[in-house]
Structure formats: C-alpha cells, structure tokens
Amino acid sequence: MTEPTALLPKGFDELAPFIAEWGSLETQDERYIRRQSLSMERLQAYYDAVQPRLGAIFDHLDSFPYGPALPEPEALLFRVVLAMSEVAQAVEVYGQPTVPHAPANHSVTIRVPNRA
Amino acid sequence: MNKELSDWNKYWGHAWKPVPDVERIDAADYTSPEVFEREKDRIFRKAWLMVARQSEVAEPGDFIKIEAPTLDTEVVIVRGKDGVIRSFYNACPHRGVALVRQCEGRTGLFTCPYHAWSFSTDGKLKGLPGAEDFPHVDKSTTGLTPIHTGVWNDYIFINFAETPKQTLAEYMGEFGEYFDDMPFGEYTRAVEIIQDLPTNWKNFNDAFNEGYHVQVLHPKSLPMVPTRINPLNHMYDPIYLAPHSSATIQSNTDWVPTGKVMLFVYASTGVSFIHVDGPEEQAAKPRLFTTARGINRIGLPNYSTSTMNFFPLSQFQILADRYMWLRYWPLSPDKTRFIVRMYFGAPPRSHLEEFAEAFQLASTRDVFTEDVSMTRLQQQGMKSGGVKEVVLGENEHMIRFTTQMIRDYMNAED
Numbered sequence: 001m002t003e004p005t006a007l008l009p010k011g012f013d014e015l016a017p018f019i020a021e022w023g024s025l026e027t028q029d030e031r032y033i034r035r036q037s038l039s040m041e042r043l044q045a046y047y048d049a050v051q052p053r054l055g056a057i058f059d060h061l062d063s064f065p066y067g068p069a070l071p072e073p074e075a076l077l078f079r080v081v082l083a084m085s086e087v088a089q090a091v092e093v094y095g096q097p098t099v100p101h102a103p104a105n106h107s108v109t110i111r112v113p114n115r116a
Numbered sequence: 117m118n119k120e121l122s123d124w125n126k127y128w129g130h131a132w133k134p135v136p137d138v139e140r141i142d143a144a145d146y147t148s149p150e151v152f153e154r155e156k157d158r159i160f161r162k163a164w165l166m167v168a169r170q171s172e173v174a175e176p177g178d179f180i181k182i183e184a185p186t187l188d189t190e191v192v193i194v195r196g197k198d199g200v201i202r203s204f205y206n207a208c209p210h211r212g213v214a215l216v217r218q219c220e221g222r223t224g225l226f227t228c229p230y231h232a233w234s235f236s237t238d239g240k241l242k243g244l245p246g247a248e249d250f251p252h253v254d255k256s257t258t259g260l261t262p263i264h265t266g267v268w269n270d271y272i273f274i275n276f277a278e279t280p281k282q283t284l285a286e287y288m289g290e291f292g293e294y295f296d297d298m299p300f301g302e303y304t305r306a307v308e309i310i311q312d313l314p315t316n317w318k319n320f321n322d323a324f325n326e327g328y329h330v331q332v333l334h335p336k337s338l339p340m341v342p343t344r345i346n347p348l349n350h351m352y353d354p355i356y357l358a359p360h361s362s363a364t365i366q367s368n369t370d371w372v373p374t375g376k377v378m379l380f381v382y383a384s385t386g387v388s389f390i391h392v393d394g395p396e397e398q399a400a401k402p403r404l405f406t407t408a409r410g411i412n413r414i415g416l417p418n419y420s421t422s423t424m425n426f427f428p429l430s431q432f433q434i435l436a437d438r439y440m441w442l443r444y445w446p447l448s449p450d451k452t453r454f455i456v457r458m459y460f461g462a463p464p465r466s467h468l469e470e471f472a473e474a475f476q477l478a479s480t481r482d483v484f485t486e487d488v489s490m491t492r493l494q495q496q497g498m499k500s501g502g503v504k505e506v507v508l509g510e511n512e513h514m515i516r517f518t519t520q521m522i523r524d525y526m527n528a529e530d
Contacts, residue, residue, distance in 0.1 A: 028474060032481070047377075054380050061467040078467055084377055085474035089482050092375030093336050099482045101489035108309055108481050115172040115180055115220045116306035116459070 008080075009060060009073040012053070015080055018046050022083040023076050028110045035086040036098050036106060047091045050084055057081050127364075127414050128350035128511075136520035140505045143498040146316040152449040159428050159525045160186045160446070163359070164266065164273040164280070164287045166430040168193055171270065171301060173201060177222045177237060181206060184276070185453055186446045191263060192216045192226070193272060196237040201267060203274050204239050204260035226260070235260050268292050270300040291357035295410040295424065302404050303439060303459035307477060310455050311488070316498075317429070317452040318522070319491035320444035324423065324431055325514035327351050327365065333490060337483045340371045341420065350511055351423075353414045359427035359521040361514055364412055367420030377475065385437075385472040404461075405434050425514070427521055437461070437476065450495060456484060 007023075008016060021038065025031050035043065050057075061078055064070055070078060090097045099106070145151050165184070172180050172193075179194035190206035206214045208228040215228040215235075225242060227234040233244045239260040244250060264275040266284030269292075273284050285292065323329075327349030331342045342349045343366060351363035373379055405411050405422075411434065412419040424432040431442040438460045445453040458480070464470035497503060508516055 028477060032478065051376050051380075054377070058384070058466075058468040058471065064467075066464070066466045066470075082471060082474055085471060085478045088375060088377035088475065089478050092378060093479070093482070095336075099485040099489075101493070102485045103489075106485065108311060108485070110307060110309050110477055110481065113306050113308050113457070116169070116304055 007073055007076050009077055011060075012057065012077055015049060015053070015077070018049065018080055018083070019076065022046070022080050025079060025083070028085070029107055031083050031086045033105065033107055034083070035090055038097060040090070040095075040097060043087050043090045043097060046083065046087050050081060050087075054081070054084070124352060124366075124414065124416055125345070125350075127352040127416070128346075136516055138508060138516040138519045138523075140507050141519055142505050143503050146318060146495065146498050146506075147449050149449055152446065154526060155446065155522075156186060158528065159522065160184075161276045162281070162525065162528075163428050164275045164282075164284050165428075166271050166273050166426050166443075167191070168272040169270050169300070170201065170267060170272060171304070172220070173272075175222065177224055178220075179216070179223065179226075179237070180220045181216050181218065184274075184445070187276060189276075190214055190216075191274060192260070193265070193274075194237045197224075198238075200238075201265055201272060202238060203263040203265040203272075205263060207261065208233055209241070209258055209260065210244070269296055269298060288360075289357060291355070291360040291362070294355070294357065295362075295408070298408045298410065299404050300439065300459070303461055305460040305463045306457055307460070307473070308455065308457045309481060309484070310453065312447065312451060312453050313488055313492060314450055315452055315488075315491040315495040316449055317444040317446035318519075319494050320442070320452060320454060321425070321428075321431070321518055322512075322515045323487045323491055324433070324442060325361075325363075325425065325518065326512045328509065328511050329490070333486050334483060337479070337486060340368050340373075341365065343368045343418070344370065348511065351514065352416055354514060354517075355410075356517055359518075359524075360425055361427075361517055362410070362422060362424045363514060364414065364416055364419065365421045365423070366416060366418045369418045381472045381475045384468055405439065425518065427518065428525075440480075450499070454488065456480075 007019070021034060021042070022031070025034060057077060061070070061074055064074055094100065167182055167184070168180060172178070173195040176195050176197050176199060179192055182191050182193060183189070184191055191203050192206050193201065193203045195201050206216050208215045208230070210228065210231060210233045213228050213230045216226055217229065223237070225234050225236060231245065234242045236242050239262055241255050241258040244253070264277065264280050266273045268284055268288050275284070327341075330338055330349045331347055346366060351365055353364045355362040373382065406419070411422055422434040424434070429443050429445060433440040433442065438458050441457045441459065443455040445455070447453055458477070460473065464473050
C-alpha cells in the first residue's frame with residue numbers, strides 16, 4: 001500500500017496526518033459536517049499545522065492554472081487546505097466545533113446555481 | 117475613541133415617529149392555519165413578488181422554471197423574441213401537464229411531453245397534433261396562462277392577482293425610485309443556500325429587521341458590528357416607503373481582527389465581508405454600492421451595511437464584498453423555505469480566491485445558523501401556547517412597520 005504522504009506535493013509532507021480526515025471531501029457541506037464531528041484537539045492540530053503554511057500552499061497551488069485539471073497531488077493539497085474554511089470558524093470564532101444553538105449533525109447545502 | 121459618532125444617534129430608528137403603533141402581535145399570527153390561508157390569499161396572491169434576476173433570462177428564448185411554493189405553483193419565466201420578459205403558469209391548457217421539465221434553458225418553443233401541444237415564447241399555442249379533432253379550440257385565444265410580470269432595476273417581479281391593484285412601478289413607488297441606481301447587475305457570481313425550516317415565515321422578516329439581538333446572539337461571529345456608543349445596535353436612518361423599508365448599519369471600527377486565517381483572507385483578497393475600514397480607508401477604496409444614492413445618505417462615517425426589505429418576502433443585505441438576497445417563502449404556518457442567494461463581484465479566478473470565498477461562505481452560513489436557530493426556537497415557544505402574544509420594543513420599529521403592512525394587506529377591501 002502506498003504511503004499517503006506520496007500523494008501530497010513535495011514539501012507539504014507534514015500535512016499527511018490530515019489526509020484521512022479531509023483529503024476526500026469535495027463539498028463545503030461535507031467539510032462543515034466533518035468539522036462538527038471532530039474534537040477541538042483535532043481541529044486545533046490541523047489549524048496549527050496548516051495556518052502557518054497558507055501562504056506557501058497557495059503560492060504553490062496558484063503556480064498551476066486555476067481549473068479542474070490540477071494534478072492529483074495538488075488537487076489533494078487543495079482539498080486538505082479548503083478544510084481551513086471550516087476549521088478556522090471553530091478555532092478562531094467559536095472555540096468549539098459547532099455553531100451555538102445549531103441542531104446536531106447540522107447540514108447546509110451550498111450550491112452555485114446554473115443561472116446567475 | 118469615536119466620540120463624534122454619538123452625533124449620529126439622532127438617526128437611530130426610535131427617534132423617528134412614522135413607526136406604526138404595533139406594540140404586540142398575537143402569537144396565533146405565527147401558528148394559526150386560518151391566518152396562514154388568509155396570508156396566502158391576501159398577501160401572496162396580491163402583492164408583487166421578487167422572484168428572479170433579469171440576467172437569468174439574458175437572451176431571447178432564455179427561460180427559467182421557478183417555484184412559488186407558497187402557492188404550490190411552478191412558474192416559467194421566459195424572454196421572448198421581442199425581448200419582453202413574460203411569466204406563465206407551468207400548465208398545459210390541454211390537460212394540465214406541467215409541461216416545462218428543465219430548470220433552465222433556451223428555446224423557441226415549449227412542447228408538452230404528453231400530446232406535443234407546443235407554445236411559443238409569448239405563450240401562444242403554435243401547434244397541436246390532430247388539430248382536426250379540436251374544432252372547438254381557437255388557436256388564437258389558447259395558450260399558456262400568463263402571470264403579471266414586471267421588471268424593476270435588475271429584478272423580475274410577478275403578481276398572481278388576475279388584475280393587480282397596482283402596476284409594479286406603483287408598487288415600488290418612491291422606494292423603487294430611490295434605489296433604482298443600485299448596480300446589482302455588476303455582481304455576476306451567485307452562490308445559494310436553500311433550507312426548509314420549521315418556523316413561520318414572519319420570524320425571518322423579524323430576525324433580519326432589528327439589531328437588538330446582535331450583541332447577544334452573535335457575540336463571537338459579529339464583533340465587528342455593535343459599538344461602544346451603540347451596543348444595542350440601533351439601526352440608523354430607517355426609510356419607510358410603504359410597503360417597503362430600508363435601514364443603515366454601522367461597523368465597529370474599534371474591532372481589530374485577530375484570527376490569523378481571517379487576516380490572511382482579508383489581506384490576500386483585499387476585502388472583508390463588511391466594511392471594517394475607517395472613513396479614510398473607505399473613501400480610498402470605494403465599492404460599487406457605496407456610490408448609489410440610496411446607500412448611507414446620512415454619511416455615517418463607520419457605515420457597514422444596508423438592509424432593504426421588498427415586501428413581503430425579500431430582503432437585500434448590502435455587504436462590502438457582495439450583496440445577499442434573502443427570501444422567505446411560507447410553506448405552512450410552521451414551515452418556511454429560506455433562500456439566501458449571495459451575489460459576488462466575480463467567480464473565483466484562483467485557488468486562493470476559491471478558498472477565500474469558501475471561508476466567507478462558511479462564516480456567513482454560521483451567522484445565519486445562529487439566526488435561524490432562534491426562529492426555530494421561537495416557533496417552538498409560540499406553538500406551546502405559553503405566550504399569547506409577543507411584544508416589540510421601540511427599537512424593533514422595522515418589525516412594527518412590516519407587521520403593520522401585513523395587517524393592512526390582511527384587512528384590505530377586495
């Protein structure tokens with residue numbers, strides 16, 4: 001079995017411990033639900049590892065053309081870093097995984113309509 | 117600190133007196149099936165309803181199919197060859213089939229999937245197979261049933277009345293004139309959240325028309341709004357142009373963001389979701405909406421957002437990086453389809469911009485989640501029978517105003 005670290009772009013190996021939790025999620029709602037299911041310790045560990053690398057991560061990702069054709073290592077890195085859109089709300093805003101007063105396992109679909 | 121800002125207190129809403137004297141509302145108005153049926157007939161079948169944006173049917177032949185779920189009705193909105201936007205009930209005059217099945221498209225002809233009756237984009241019957249068997253059908257007077265349709269600014273409105281009491285221009289009135297230079301069309305990227313929620317539709321109007329709750333309900337998510345001199349977040353400069361209304365909201369320029377990811381997003385994209393800059397910085401980077409005449413006419417130095425209520429079911433919230441179009445379609449006394457459509461300036465052009473948008477969307481969803489949670493708990497309490505009426509403060513004047521508009525519609529002569 002291939003080590004998961006092999007899948008991330010070179011130089012971002014230290015983010016491998018977060019692939020299992022975030023690497024396969026495709027939508028904002030999946031990330032929101034995952035955020036609610038993790039402990040603050042796990043969310044904080046992700047935050048502490050990824051936040052200092054944000055600049056480097058996007059410098060790397062944006063050295064590729066924007067669109068669906070990212071190479072798989074970069075696509076994986078992008079999925080992992082998009083988790084920060086949710087984790088930051090838990091760590092920087094609420095100090096807890098969930099939104100106060102929200103129902104358990106709260107799900108909210110966010111979509112881009114075909115016609116704007 | 118901003119000592120001179122207290123000069124603006126005179127623009128707080130309760131200093132204004134055209135607010136109707138609505139101190140209490142019967143809890144039954146939020147729970148009763150009879151009231152709900154009357155609201156459907158008296159309000160939703162009579163008022164003009166903001167339902168779509170012109171850009172959704174930009175070219176001749178472009179159509180969209182939308183729902184008016186309050187009235188169990190699908191509506192087809194189509195731009196004709198002549199450029200005119202029309203709306204029709206999605207119902208074939210032959211035997212009633214909801215003939216348009218796509219949510220959007222471009223066509224010159226709508227064809228019913230049952231017997232292939234076909235209709236041009238102006239709704240007229242163009243063809244029917246075996247016409248000789250329908251000698252009693254006059255093609256020139258048969259077609260899709262039209263719904264009154266009008267356009268204000270970039271927005272399409274429909275009216276289900278057979279003969280609306282007012283044209284759309286009359287309905288929009290001075291409010292429409294005041295905001296007719298708002299550049300909605302410049303915002304081309306739409307992102308949408310749709311939720312069916314167990315609460316009465318009026319709870320949404322109420323939730324988004326007072327600032328009183330912000331410090332209590334959103335202490336962590338909206339610290340950039342209430343200020344030391346306005347901790348209860350009175351809304352400024354309410355504009356009441358019946359049945360619509362608008363108000364202005366401040367930002368807390370004492371607030372200093374500390375979240376490193378939030379700072380990263382703001383720094384790398386140059387924009388936050390509300391104006392957190394002081395007046396000099398705001399002046400140095402004017403944004404599209406701040407040039408419109410209806411925005412911040414009082415010159416509030418720490419202007420952040422504006423709200424605009426289009427009676428009965430729509431609200432705009434004008435933010436620094438986007439505007440949000442809220443709709444609350446009643447489904448039953450206890451259920452509402454809550455739609456938040458956000459229009460950003462442009463789609464993301466880089467991975468960084470996509471990340472920044474995702475961050476803003478998560479943050480916005482969380483704030484709405486706090487609001488929505490209260491509307492759900494309100495319904496729970498009202499249904500329990502434990503309160504016979506709810507009480508409104510003078511600072512909840514915008515709720516009072518819309519409640520009076522609702523009463524006027526409910527009690528109007530036919």
